[in-house]
Amino acid sequence: MFGLDKRDTTLLLIVAALVALAPFLLNPFPENSDLAQFNAGYPDLMQRFVIFGIFAIGFNILFGLTGYLSFGHAAFLGVGSYAAVWMFKLLSMNIIPAIVLAVIVAGVFALLIGFISLRRSGIYFSILTLAFAQMSFALAYSVLTPITGGETGLQLALDDPRIIGQQVTEGGNIPVPSLFGLEMRDSAELALGPWLFTFNIGYYVCAIIMLIAFYISIRIFRSPFGMMLRAIKSNQQRLNYTGLNSRPYTLAAFVISGMYAGLAGGLMASMDPLAGAERMFWTASGEVVLMTILGGAGTLIGPILGAGMIKYMENIISKINKTILHEWFYWMPDGLEDAMVSIVYPFIGKGWHLTLGIIFMLVVIFLPGGLVEGGQRIANFFRGRKAAKQEGKGTTEPAE
Amino acid sequence: MSKSNVTRRGVLRTGAVAGAGLAVPTIFTASSASAFTNEPTGSSVTLGFNVPQTGPYADEGADELRAYELAVEHLNGGGDGGMLNTFSSKALQGNGIMGKKVEYVTGDTQTKSDAARASAKSMIEKDGAIMITGGSSSGVAVAVQALCQEAGVIFMAGLTHSNDTTGKDKRANGFRHFFNSYMSGAALAPVLANAYGTDRKAYHLTADYNWGYTTEEAVRSSTEAMGWETVGTVLTPLTQTDFSSYIAPVLQSDADVLVLNHYGGNMVNSLTNAVQFGLRDRMVNGKNFEIVVPLYSRLMAKGAGANVKGIFGSTNWHWSLQDEGSKAFVQSFGTKYGFPPSQAAHTCYVQALLYADAVERAGSFNPCAVVEALEGFEFDGMGNGPTLYRAEDHQCFKDVLVVKGKENPSSEFDLLEIVEVTPVEQVTYAPDHPQFAGGALGTCNAGA
Numbered sequence: 001m002f003g004l005d006k007r008d009t010t011l012l013l014i015v016a017a018l019v020a021l022a023p024f025l026l027n028p029f030p031e032n033s034d035l036a037q038f039n040a041g042y043p044d045l046m047q048r049f050v051i052f053g054i055f056a057i058g059f060n061i062l063f064g065l066t067g068y069l070s071f072g073h074a075a076f077l078g079v080g081s082y083a084a085v086w087m088f089k090l091l092s093m094n095i096i097p098a099i100v101l102a103v104i105v106a107g108v109f110a111l112l113i114g115f116i117s118l119r120r121s122g123i124y125f126s127i128l129t130l131a132f133a134q135m136s137f138a139l140a141y142s143v144l145t146p147i148t149g150g151e152t153g154l155q156l157a158l159d160d161p162r163i164i165g166q167q168v169t170e171g172g173n174i175p176v177p178s179l180f181g182l183e184m185r186d187s188a189e190l191a192l193g194p195w196l197f198t199f200n201i202g203y204y205v206c207a208i209i210m211l212i213a214f215y216i217s218i219r220i221f222r223s224p225f226g227m228m229l230r231a232i233k234s235n236q237q238r239l240n241y242t243g244l245n246s247r248p249y250t251l252a253a254f255v256i257s258g259m260y261a262g263l264a265g266g267l268m269a270s271m272d273p274l275a276g277a278e279r280m281f282w283t284a285s286g287e288v289v290l291m292t293i294l295g296g297a298g299t300l301i302g303p304i305l306g307a308g309m310i311k312y313m314e315n316i317i318s319k320i321n322k323t324i325l326h327e328w329f330y331w332m333p334d335g336l337e338d339a340m341v342s343i344v345y346p347f348i349g350k351g352w353h354l355t356l357g358i359i360f361m362l363v364v365i366f367l368p369g370g371l372v373e374g375g376q377r378i379a380n381f382f383r384g385r386k387a388a389k390q391e392g393k394g395t396t397e398p399a400e
Numbered sequence: 401m402s403k404s405n406v407t408r409r410g411v412l413r414t415g416a417v418a419g420a421g422l423a424v425p426t427i428f429t430a431s432s433a434s435a436f437t438n439e440p441t442g443s444s445v446t447l448g449f450n451v452p453q454t455g456p457y458a459d460e461g462a463d464e465l466r467a468y469e470l471a472v473e474h475l476n477g478g479g480d481g482g483m484l485n486t487f488s489s490k491a492l493q494g495n496g497i498m499g500k501k502v503e504y505v506t507g508d509t510q511t512k513s514d515a516a517r518a519s520a521k522s523m524i525e526k527d528g529a530i531m532i533t534g535g536s537s538s539g540v541a542v543a544v545q546a547l548c549q550e551a552g553v554i555f556m557a558g559l560t561h562s563n564d565t566t567g568k569d570k571r572a573n574g575f576r577h578f579f580n581s582y583m584s585g586a587a588l589a590p591v592l593a594n595a596y597g598t599d600r601k602a603y604h605l606t607a608d609y610n611w612g613y614t615t616e617e618a619v620r621s622s623t624e625a626m627g628w629e630t631v632g633t634v635l636t637p638l639t640q641t642d643f644s645s646y647i648a649p650v651l652q653s654d655a656d657v658l659v660l661n662h663y664g665g666n667m668v669n670s671l672t673n674a675v676q677f678g679l680r681d682r683m684v685n686g687k688n689f690e691i692v693v694p695l696y697s698r699l700m701a702k703g704a705g706a707n708v709k710g711i712f713g714s715t716n717w718h719w720s721l722q723d724e725g726s727k728a729f730v731q732s733f734g735t736k737y738g739f740p741p742s743q744a745a746h747t748c749y750v751q752a753l754l755y756a757d758a759v760e761r762a763g764s765f766n767p768c769a770v771v772e773a774l775e776g777f778e779f780d781g782m783g784n785g786p787t788l789y790r791a792e793d794h795q796c797f798k799d800v801l802v803v804k805g806k807e808n809p810s811s812e813f814d815l816l817e818i819v820e821v822t823p824v825e826q827v828t829y830a831p832d833h834p835q836f837a838g839g840a841l842g843t844c845n846a847g848a
Binding site for chain 2: 039042043044045048082138145150152153155156157158159171172173198272273274276278279315319349350369
């Protein structure tokens with residue numbers, strides 16, 4: 001289907017199903033139970049899952065295929081956000097022009113930075129991209145305040161022109177981002193017994209765009225262009241000695257990857273029309289590296305899993321506070337309860353970075369291929385048992 | 401290779417499925433069933449406390465959270481009632497808000513606009529918070545205020561001092577109790593003129609972000625109106641930790657006053673550097689060199705230690721105030737936590753009470769009714785004397801404290817002494833004052 005082989009089609013369909021059913025999958029606990037704390041099926045977080053999924057997919061095209069580790073990818077995300085918010089301010093609240101401009105601006109910006117940075121490889125390349133991203137951050141934070149809003153971030157105002165759209169709503173408020181009248185923040189809710197599921201328009205818009213982005217990424221992975229990028233990763237010197245100029249390929253990969261980041265930035269601004277300079281900070285660039293490695297660099301679905309994992313930790317684990325812990329352990333004897341709370345406390349709430357760090361360490365040590373490798377090992381384990389059974393029937397494969 | 405088999409039956413089936421899919425949303429209970437966002441229907445109401453728990457202002461965030469927990473306790477009728485006993489409005493009964501028990505959720509702003517908005521959004525969308533409050537930076541306050549306006553909930557700002565919060569970025573659903581840069585300038589200038597004379601040459605070091613700009617502008621225009629001259633203004637990066645290279649040029653200039661438009665760790669470092677360079681022992685133009693810090697907080701004074709002695713600044717509130725409201729608040733905070741509250745804790749506690757009171761008086765949780773109840777509301781007994789929530793820009797107008805680093809502190813909390821309580825008339829400005837120009841409140845948004 002769609003020019004994909006059977007395995008990739010299955011993968012695409014699985015991802016599509018997961019994404020479509022996410023409101024159910026992420027809200028497994030009834031509304032009023034203690035475990036409702038762990039529900040992640042609210043619009044903002046679901047949007048973040050897919051938007052950062054797009055960001056990570058794009059990053060993986062560069063890092064997973066060519067092995068070039070960009071440490072400044074957040075700059076493109078930030079530039080995309082600013083472009084999108086400016087479209088909301090000047091043109092209209094329709095998200096299409098905003099997203100298109102975000103992708104174009106990020107692409108041009110990536111071309112510029114890539115052209116310079118790709119003259120070096122390895123650690124020097126990483127440092128160059130990091131330097132550019134920090135420079136963009138510093139500019140956005142102070143010098144370019146008239147364009148970027150500085151520390152406060154770029155916001156919409158009532159007196160923005162919005163020349164082809166509605167300037168002010170009938171109620172006298174700033175209009176919200178929409179897709180031809182479908183407001184991004186609108187949701188429908190479905191109550192099934194104690195369960196409550198939220199279906200948000202913004203989420204499904206992001207989800208459809210992510211599926212398209214994922215599809216394009218599969219096509220790139222399977223194309224001769226993707227093969228060339230892999231060749232660069234395995235041995236760029238040898239490739240150069242064959243008389244082939246590899247730089248156009250790396251530059252193309254860098255720009256595509258930057259455009260993905262711009263798309264993610266544009267979508268972020270469309271879901272929540274504000275662009276802040278922190279989006280470009282080096283920690284944000286580091287985050288996407290973590291996402292990709294955690295999920296499995298160079299795999300198709302890995303980055304999406306990694307993005308989901310990190311965003312889940314950031315938004316759910318970080319919100320568990322001491323009071324909630326005491327509720328969990330209330331059934332224990334008093335002394336033990338306090339002891340348990342003080343043991344667990346450093347790892348939740350503001351300590352979520354610590355938990356993330358430990359998980360990351362474990363993944364890198366025991367599952368160098370990321371969460372995807374974990375999945376594969378489990379699958380192999382079951383398959384291995386099946387194969388062992390078959391062996392008992394005496395159908396051994398010939399050794400090669 | 402892909403193969404496509406389009407048959408009449410297939411098309412019909414797809415059409416039927418798609419039709420059913422499109423029809424499904426209509427059987428859902430649309431979220432617009434209630435009159436406004438997160439209308440509380442049960443026996444409790446949820447407030448969202450969005451404070452910095454990590455990052456440069458984590459200390460202030462922790463103190464804010466303590467104050468909120470205390471406020472919730474008092475609203476639910478626990479503890480000694482604190483300021484409920486001294487508050488001029490008697491609508492609150494200590495039985496929650498409109499009979500509903502007050503519950504709360506917390507979030508971490510990380511002092512980043514994006515993180516703060518994500519955290520506020522999850523409180524609104526996931527936990528059903530009806531009001532968001534807190535924060536310790538103007539960037540965050542402005543960002544979350546805009547979000548609350550869109551979502552249709554009330555935002556009660558925490559510590560935010562930039563003019564923009566109730567200036568060019570003001571919103572109908574947002575309210576600020578804290579004072580602002582303009583008020584700092586207006587309150588400080590006469591005291592400075594008294595203490596240091598009217599023919600001074602000032603040199604400004606300003607943190608390079610929005611709050612720094614508005615504070616510099618406010619202090620400049622107020623002191624220049626007194627006859628001071630501004631000989632230099634230099635922007636310093638927010639992430640700077642060593643200010644030596646910025647202090648050295650001050651020595652070369654003929655300035656005799658250094659104004660540090662810095663907050664938090666920035667101020668602690670720049671002041672320490674300035675003192676190390678011997679600026680305070682310097683004589684310029686036959687006058688003793690002076691340093692001024694427009695916005696003071698106890699936590700900053702603690703960080704800078706002995707260096708703050710004798711240095712002027714302004715603050716919103718201080719625990720040593722002797723009015724009934726302050727005494728009641730310090731008493732119940734001290735009993736619960738064992739030390740006096742900071743100004744951040746005070747403003748947050750008051751904001752929580754003011755919101756609860758407004759709901760009670762309005763008789764509804766509807767944000768528009770709350771906005772109406774707060775606009776033009778005059779109250780007393782909250783530690784700052786008679787106070788007005790001005791309807792035009794949702795800014796509180798009250799007395800401003802000019803403070804000075806204490807020469808002989810008696811404890812680690814007793815670091816500032818109050819020099820003057822500047823009366824509210826002196827710090828009041830027109831809503832269309834140039835420092836607050838641009839922006840519009842818009843109209844209240846009840847969401848849903």
